[in-house]
Amino acid sequence: MVTNTFSIEPYGEKAYHTGIAVPVFSLRTENSSGVGQFSDLKKLADFTYRSGMDVIQLLPINDTTTFMDWRDSYPYRAISVFALHPLYLDIHEFWKSYTKEQQAKLLILESELNSLEKIDYERCLALKWEYAQIIYQNSAVKYQKTKAYQQFYKQNEEWLKAYACFSYLRDINKSANFLAWGKNVNYDKNLFDKLKKETSQLDLYIFVQYLLHSQLTEAVDYCHKLGIALKGDIAIGIAHDSVDAWTHPELFHLDKQAGAPPDVFAVNGQNWGFPTYNWEKMAEDGYDWWKKRLTAMSNYFDAYRLDHILGFFRIWQMPENSVRGLLGQFSPALALSAEEIENNYGIPFRQWGIERFIIPFIKDWVIDEVFGRDNRDWIIQTFLDYIGTGNYRFKAEFNNQKAIENTQMENWVREGLYKLQENVIFLKDDENSEKYHPRIGLLSTISFREFGDDYKGRLERLYNDYFYGRNYDFWKEKAYEKLPALKNATKMLACGEDLGMVPDNVPDVMYHLDILRLIIERMPADERFVSSLSEVPYLSVVTTSSHDTSPLRAWWEENHDLTQRYYNEVMGWYGEAPNYASVEIIQEIIKRNLNSNAMMVILPIQDWLAMSEHFRKENAKSEQINIPADSYHYWNYRLHCNLEALIENQEWTDFLKSFIKESKRAY
Structure with missing residues (x-):
């Protein structure tokens, strides 16, 4: 029976929820134009409902048009936290308004794009804009006279005008870099007129936003009538070249970049290229920008995933001339003075010369280790200057990673030069040049190896104190300054993404604020090789995979020793683990997740389909959505089957419904 009401509150009438995670762009239906669109969510809702699930989780859906090519497929680099992406416009809704020639052309182009395994982002977006302009010419005047359009415009006028100006100037300048827009480098509220x-x-631009809003709202209403909640995704950052940075530059550190320290996803850390937030400035008006952002999101979503919740405790911040993530520092953080380094840890910081610790440590043997002896002379002549006592420094034209990135050279040379630049022990604090941060991962640097065992021990003690103790209470305090105001801005259920290098107090803060944690069994938060699903707290979202990991089947094939141990110790199955994850293995793993005590179990659509011999894709590795270590990854994954095929296969939906019903989260 279809219901118009449902609860997604913790400890509500319905305690447990089950869902499906898939990006909008990955959806495939019979009416798709080479990419998923908002109207496809209705078909996804039909499948979700028939399968006994009640939550749909999406990736960010905001406009990302920066480079005007495939690089804009990255959904976490929004140019506006309010504007929806034109890629998701259903141009079929206006079929009758097209001429026969336009209809014929559309069918041909759609046939070509839908025949592709993956999304051709550039062609799909060009097609959407081509027909959006036709729709505008045919229907704009009629729509603009309606009460619905006028109400939408009035409620969103401030950001709509800024977004329209930004989009227009980006297009005529062929660049989203507003710093290169001459007289329009600074936003003026009178600019629109x-x-x-x-x-x-x-x-x-405004008309297209209205159409997107209308189509998404219609899809949301359809989901709600089926008792299905929508969970959105709030990216931790925004694009440097964005409407928000252009209109409110005071709210951001535009000369810094946000990212993540090294982890299992990326051994060199991650550089997202986003400006970091000026939290002190944001606090002056009670985080009004954030509240408006969340309020806008609540028009469509019942819950949200707060991407990289650690960023509200501290963010990994890098200089604007960094490429990789190893030269970052946590911000805010309690940096060390020279006196503390010397007196508390016995390290002769100034006596040996501060430069020994903060300047890349480069000697002949270091160059040999990184590049090989045969390449030493060429590396020195091309990139380095000799400064005496066997030491080298980078030439001025190569003294930062951006300069190296922008110079044509073979990749092995570039990677080696990055490694040399990262061969330091301390980094100067961004705010106070007389204070210092230990470089993340310094214990594995070549520079560290040069110290004697005694000083290695002292540096290791400093390193552990800094990263795992010194900032513990400070970061907790910073989180409590921000998160309550954001969480209380709407009635949406807040869920945090707390994977990675997580201080022990993060789960405690989330628990006290009723923010759900994210648990992935194969990514334990402690020293165990997998998380214990039997110990999962109720205020959690459990999943088998994420867009940043390999799907379950591909994970099974990555490390046989690990899966063998999982097969015997966790699943309790005897004998040699198969090299490939059968339907039975996937079903067993998913069953264990469903029986956890987590409030929500939301699995990627790839993992749900892996339970079916008929619907699982042959090449499991091709289903991974993102590779975090690749900052230029093409986000073009698309379902290999139409949603209609999933809906119409009653045997399959009945199986899923029964499978879920047998767990503790019965529908």
Whole structure:
């Protein structure tokens, strides 16, 4: 029976929820135009409902148009935290308004794009804009007179005008870098009226946003009528070249970059290229920008995933000239003074010369180790200057990673030069040049190996104190300054992404604020080789995989020793573990997840389909959505089967419904 009401509150009438996670762009239906669209969510809702699930989780859906090519497929680099992505517009809704020639052309292009295994982002977006302009020419005047359009415009006027101006200037300048826009480098609230006299293009951008809003709202209403909740995703950052940075530069550190320290996803850390937040400035008006962002999101979503919740405790911050993530530092953080380094840890910081610790340690034998002896002379002549006593420094034109990235060279040379630049022990604090942070991973640097055992021990003690103790209470305090205001801004259920290098107090803060944790069995938060699903707290979201990991089947094939241990010790099955994860193995793993005490179990659609011989894709590795270590990854994964095929296969949906019903989270 279809119901119009449902609860997604902790400890509510319905205690446990089950869901499916899939990006909008990955959806495939008979009416798709080479990429998923908002209207496809209705078909996804039908499948979700028939399968006995009640939550749909999506990736960010905001406009990301920066480079105007495939690089904009990255959904976490939004140019506006309010504007929806034109890629998700269903142009079929206006079929009757097209000429026969336009209809014929659309069918041909859609046939070509839908025949592809993956998304052709550039062609799909070009197609959407081509037909969006036709729709605008045919229907804009009619829509603009409606009460619904006028209400939408009035409620969102501030960001709509700024977004329209930004989009227009980006397109005519062929660049989203507003610092290169001459007289328009700074946003002026009167700019919209000025540009409106020059072009009607501004109305097109606003009109498309209205259509997207209408189609998404219709899909949300459809989900709710089926008792299905929608869970969105709030990216931790914004694009440097974005509407928000252009209109409110004071809220961001535009000369810094956010990312993540090294982890299992990326051994060199991650550099997302986002500016970091000026939290002190944001606090002055009670985090109004964040509250508006969350309020806008609550128009469509019942719950949200707070991407990289650690960023609200501290963010990994890098200089604007960094490429990799190893030269970052936590911000805010309690940096060390020279006196503390010397007096508390017995390290002769100034006596040996501060430069020994903060300048890349480069000697002949270091160059040999990184590049090989045969390449030493060429590396020195091309990139380094000799400074005496056997030491080298980078030439001025190569003294940062951006300079190296922008110079044509073979990749092995570039990677080696990055490694040399990262061969330091301490980094200067971004705010106070007389204070210092230990470089993340310094214990594995070549520079560290040069110290004697006694000083290695002292540096290791300093390192552990800094990263695992010194900032413990400080970061907790910073989280409590921000998170309550954000969480209380709406009634949406807050869920945090707390994977990675997590201080012990993060789960405690989340628990006290009723923010759900994220648990992935194969990514334990302690020294165990997997998390114990029997110990999962109720205020959690449990999943088998994420967009940043390999799907379950591909994970099984990555490390046979690990899966052998999992097969015997966790699953309790005897004998040699198969090299490939059978349907029975996947079903057993998912069953264990469903029987956890987590409030929500939301699995990627790839892992649900892996329980079926008929619907699982042949190449499991091709189903991974993102590779975090690759900052230029193409986000073009698309379902290999139509949603209609899933819906119409009653045997399959009945199986899923029964499978879930047999667990503790019965529908």
